[in-house]
Structures are given as C-alpha cells and as structure tokens.
Amino acid sequence: MSPARRALLMGAASSALLTACGGGGDGDADSGTAGARSEQAAAVPLDQTVFTSVENWRTQRDIERQKLVASLNASNPIKLDTDGLEALKAAITAAREEYTRTGVNRPIRLKPGGTTRLDAIWQLFSSEPMAVRLYSDLSGPQHRFTGSAELEVRARLHIYNCRFEQLAKYMVRASYTSQLVIQFNTFACNTEARTIAVSLPPAYGATSANTIDLQWNEFLGHQGGLQAHSLRGATVAYNCFRQSLSANIFCAGGEKNTFRNNYIEGGRTGIIHAFWAELNATTDGDYAQARHQSHYDATIRHNFFKGVREESIALDAVPNQNLLQPVMDQLLTGRNGSYERGMTNGTPRRLLIWRNQGDPERGSIPQPVSETFYQHYCVTWLDGPLAGKYAQIYDCADHGDNLISFGLRSPRLTENRLRSRTDVPPPPVGELTVEDLDYVTENQYVNICALAANFSITDNVVHSNVIDGVDGEGNPRKIHSVGLSLWGPCIGFRIERNKFINDAPGVTVFDRSGIRSLHLSGVPRRFTSYGKFTHSIMPCTLNSILNNDLGGLPITLRNHAFSGTYLYFTYVSTIKGNTRVAGGTVTVQDWRNYAGTTLVPVKPVYDRSITYISGNS
Numbered sequence: 001m002s003p004a005r006r007a008l009l010m011g012a013a014s015s016a017l018l019t020a021c022g023g024g025g026d027g028d029a030d031s032g033t034a035g036a037r038s039e040q041a042a043a044v045p046l047d048q049t050v051f052t053s054v055e056n057w058r059t060q061r062d063i064e065r066q067k068l069v070a071s072l073n074a075s076n077p078i079k080l081d082t083d084g085l086e087a088l089k090a091a092i093t094a095a096r097e098e099y100t101r102t103g104v105n106r107p108i109r110l111k112p113g114g115t116t117r118l119d120a121i122w123q124l125f126s127s128e129p130m131a132v133r134l135y136s137d138l139s140g141p142q143h144r145f146t147g148s149a150e151l152e153v154r155a156r157l158h159i160y161n162c163r164f165e166q167l168a169k170y171m172v173r174a175s176y177t178s179q180l181v182i183q184f185n186t187f188a189c190n191t192e193a194r195t196i197a198v199s200l201p202p203a204y205g206a207t208s209a210n211t212i213d214l215q216w217n218e219f220l221g222h223q224g225g226l227q228a229h230s231l232r233g234a235t236v237a238y239n240c241f242r243q244s245l246s247a248n249i250f251c252a253g254g255e256k257n258t259f260r261n262n263y264i265e266g267g268r269t270g271i272i273h274a275f276w277a278e279l280n281a282t283t284d285g286d287y288a289q290a291r292h293q294s295h296y297d298a299t300i301r302h303n304f305f306k307g308v309r310e311e312s313i314a315l316d317a318v319p320n321q322n323l324l325q326p327v328m329d330q331l332l333t334g335r336n337g338s339y340e341r342g343m344t345n346g347t348p349r350r351l352l353i354w355r356n357q358g359d360p361e362r363g364s365i366p367q368p369v370s371e372t373f374y375q376h377y378c379v380t381w382l383d384g385p386l387a388g389k390y391a392q393i394y395d396c397a398d399h400g401d402n403l404i405s406f407g408l409r410s411p412r413l414t415e416n417r418l419r420s421r422t423d424v425p426p427p428p429v430g431e432l433t434v435e436d437l438d439y440v441t442e443n444q445y446v447n448i449c450a451l452a453a454n455f456s457i458t459d460n461v462v463h464s465n466v467i468d469g470v471d472g473e474g475n476p477r478k479i480h481s482v483g484l485s486l487w488g489p490c491i492g493f494r495i496e497r498n499k500f501i502n503d504a505p506g507v508t509v510f511d512r513s514g515i516r517s518l519h520l521s522g523v524p525r526r527f528t529s530y531g532k533f534t535h536s537i538m539p540c541t542l543n544s545i546l547n548n549d550l551g552g553l554p555i556t557l558r559n560h561a562f563s564g565t566y567l568y569f570t571y572v573s574t575i576k577g578n579t580r581v582a583g584g585t586v587t588v589q590d591w592r593n594y595a596g597t598t599l600v601p602v603k604p605v606y607d608r609s610i611t612y613i614s615g616n617s
Helices: 029-038 054-072 085-102 434-441
Strands: 115-120 122-125 133-137 143-147 151-154 156-160 162-163 171-174 178-185 186-188 197-201 212-215 218-220 224-232 235-237 240-244 246-256 257-261 263-266 271-272 299-301 302-304 313-316 327-332 350-354 380-382 390-400 404-407 445-449 454-456 461-464 468-469 477-480 482-487 492-497 499-502 515-523 536-538 544-546 555-561 574-576
Touching: 054 133, 054 240, 054 263, 085 115, 085 133, 115 218, 133 197, 178 515, 197 212, 212 224, 240 246, 257 404, 271 515, 313 461, 327 350, 445 536
Parallel strands: 115 143, 122 151, 133 156, 143 162, 151 171, 156 178, 162 186, 171 197, 178 212, 186 218, 197 224, 212 235, 218 240, 224 246, 235 257, 240 263, 246 271, 257 299, 263 302, 271 313, 299 454, 302 461, 313 482, 454 492, 461 499, 482 515, 492 544, 515 555, 544 574
Antiparallel strands: 327 445, 350 404, 380 390, 380 445, 390 404, 468 477, 515 536
16 A cells, blocks of 8 residues: 555645645634644655545645745735725726736735625626736635625636635636636535536637636535536645535546545535537537547546545446437448558548448438538547547548548647657557558448546545445345446546545445446437447447455446447456455456347457456455
8 A cells, every 4th residue: 555545644744835825714623733643644745645534634724825825925915904896896906007017916915804795796807917816814714705696707816715605606607718726715605506616617719728726625515616617737636525415526528637635525426527518509619519528638646535425536428318428420431441541741641431321311421511520529449459549530521432531630739640659758548649540441430429538547545435226126225326437438547546445344235336437338329320220339448447445345347228229349448456346356247238138249348358357356
C-alpha cells in the first residue's frame, strides 16, 4: 500500500501558495489539533493526501487560507466598509480605472460579516484583461451573498472566502469567456430550491471552452455542486461536497481536467463524466456536432467517497434517449482498401465510408453531405485488428460511387494529421496512428460517435454504500452502490491503486458494486440504421485495471443490452494484480440480449486469456 493511501489525511502544508485565499464555513474544527495531525502525516505531500473526514479537511483548509489571506491583505486592497451591490460595483470600477492608469491590480476586500443581496441577476460582464479579485478576510465571518438571484459571470473573476446563500437555480453561473478562480468559499444551498452551486453552461463557437480553478470550497445541501459543460484544463481540488441531492461533480465534455483530493460524502453520484450531446441544442449546430462532447485525458486521483447512492466515479452514456447518446451512426468502411492511397506527402489521406449499405428503408447518410456534418465526432473501429482505435473527423465530403470521404486527425492536435507511434511522447492507447492505416480494409464496422479516452483514475478511496434495491424478480433487497463504473465508450483508461471499502460485508454483493466495465448494446442511433443491425454497440475497451484493492467487492465485465439487434465482438482490456476481489477472480460474462439470454454464437465480452486477465486474487 502506498504512503498516499495510508495517510490519515492531514498533509504537510502546501509547498507553494495557491493563486488565491479564503475562509471558513460553518462548524470549523478546532485548529488546536492541526499540529498533531500535520506532524502525523508530514511525510505525505499535500497533493497526495486523501481526506477521510470533514474535520481533517477543515483543519488543512484553515492552514492554507491563513497564508493566502495574509498575502492578499499585504496587496494594498481596496477596502469596502459598507454593504450592498452598488458599493461593490463602484469598487470594481475604481479597481479597473486604477489598473488602466498604473497596471496595478488591487484586490477588493469585502466587508467582513457583511451582506451583498442579489434580488436580480448580477451580470458581471467584461472583456478587459484585468481579473476582478474579491475576498473577505479573517477579521469576521465570511461575507454573504444572499437574495433570490445568481451571479452571472462573463469576465475574469477571482473570489475567495465568501458565503453564497441565494435561493436561486444557480449561485454562480459563468460563460466560456470567463476565467474563474473560486477558492475557500462556502456554498450553503437550500435543498428546497434545488440549487446548482457553480454552473458552466455549454460553450459554443469554434475554439471556446469553459475553465475553472475550484479549490478548498465547501458545498452543502446542493442539487449539484459543480455542473460543467465543455470543460478544458480545469482544476477541481481540495473541495468538500456534502448533503448533495444529485451530482456532486458533473462534467459533460472536456479535456485535460484534474479532479483530485476532494472529500465527497452523499449525493446520487460523486464524480461523473456524461455524454449530453443534445441534437439541435443551438441554431449554429456547434454543440450538437460534438466539438466539446468527448472526454479526453482527465485525471481523477486521491479523492474520498462515502455514502454515495449510485456511482462514486462514473463514465455514463445516455443510450436509451437517442438524441442524447453519443453514437451518431454505425457504418461500414468502403471499397478500395478504405483509405485513399497515393496522396502527396503532407496531404492527409481520407477514410471512405459507404453512404448506404443496400437497404433504403434503413436510411443513408444525407446527400449531399456538408463538410461539417460529422465534424468533431470520432470514428471508432468496432472489429478487426483496429478494434477500439479512434480518430477525430475534421471534415467530410462526397466521394462518388456511393461513398463518403472523411478526413481524420488526432483529437489532441490542432493541425489535420494523425500522429506516429514513434512520436515523443507517444500517442495514448487507442489513438489511431499513421502506422494503423495499413490495417484499414473494406467492410470494417465503425461508429461515428463521441467517446471518453485516456483517463487516469488512481489512488482514490471509495466506500461502498448500501442502498435499497430489488433482486432479479423485483423483490426488495439491500444492495451495494457502484464504486467505479465505465458505462459505454471508454477507451484507454488506466485504473490503478484505488482502495474500495465494503461498509456492509453482511449484505450480498452483486455485480455492480466494485468495478464494472460494460459495453452498451442495442443502442438506437441518432441518424441512420444500416444493414441487418438496427442498433449499435458502444465498446469499452483497451483499458487497464491494475493493482486495486477491492475489499471483497467484484470486478465485473459484461454488456448492458437494450432492445434491438446488434453485432458483437470480443474486446480486450488488461486486468491484473487486483487483490481482495469477490470470489478471488474477475467475472467475465458472455454477450446477452435485452432478456438476459446468451447470444449465439457465444462470445465473451472480453478476452479471458491470461495475456489480458491474470494475477487477481
């Protein structure tokens, strides 16, 4: 067991100051125990600490905020000694004017223990480069934002050590033009208002995305803590989420986001990444075309979960609603080796797809096809030597002869090209490379879809909650919640060194409770249905599940079937070195239909050979 997992969760003080400071919420623990706790875990770096109690988290938060508030107090702040929104607006104007004259960005110290009431939406809009910095110091209680309306942000805003209490749908809502730093605040939500504490709505436009630095905040009684769409390069760390009615952290699309060192207790889900690709969500079609719907390169580590009702860590498709689920089409690659050959050096070669597979009643790609029709979705191979490989579509065009031509690129590049296996660093597992093109042949099945790829999920501590459920015959029974769930198109994940704790060893364990990896099948496609298969599949493949402590809970690999006919294949993932697995082994099921009947010909959902699954106990 690593030192990080043994930690009692009082790390040594941070080696570097954060970008902001903050203050305490209700019920702060006595800081007199801080020295003993910090000394006990002094060898554990703060960013490897797993906070196992609210008291430990609050104690460390107090240590961090004292240093940072001192830094802001030493920055010659503009001091507000009166309450009210108009006084705050005037101070912001003064800070901007001074910044224009002198280049000095002075923070604004709000009245300690004061109140800013929002009875109408406060729109803090600005395209200026100066970040507005608001905080309350430690000379009194946190400054309160009350009323019945939200703070809507389209600006650079840093806000520290305040308390949000509005009876509104949202407390803080920001557009993609914002750069938010939200640290050391308390979001005390009224459960009857079903409030989202921090909301980052869908981002439209060619390169737009949301981002946030969310650290050391306490969330209480919320419908949702953080609800973020199109999230890129965000840090969500050292927060305490409790008393949630639904999702604590919800992310719909994004890349290179980090979720670490959070304490999460209660709620329907802990940290969930979902596909929410609503068709025609906007008139420009950008959101519907998945520019920000896939998930890439997320890090989820050193978080603590307890009392979560459904899934602590989850990747989740919405396959039973065809306008929300991530598969646009399931198609066959076209003739002539599928990839156009003989292109000049530097010109991207293009994938050929059949427009229609011979059954007009089942639809075809619309004709003529627009260049942006599938733009920013991925092509994912479902069978053959490239099964599980993916690349992003940057354009599409009519090729003639009943074929569509797709241009493919790495989703991690801005230029329109695929990477090579010899690149430094190499492409992540699953990303299609130029060397893979030699294995593209005619009549391979592919999905046009959004997906989740290259997640690192490590060193988390997950308690298995016990909830009311039903058995296979619909009779009430006690069941375990899900620890970690891959439910749909997840490729190239690394799940390692996580610790699962069974809080009710007397309750019968079944296949959803530890780690589950599920292909989804029988999924209605959003546009067309080709060939004899009326529905598609979403494989979960090329993942590594290594050296996790399951605490007597299972690892289950299976498919979840909806109605309809679908093709199916055996996929590969590496599951090795996991300990205390229920039954001492990994459960690998055969493909089944909606009624639970094993399909014929019988195929396991994953390759069971020791090459991929071994050394589990």
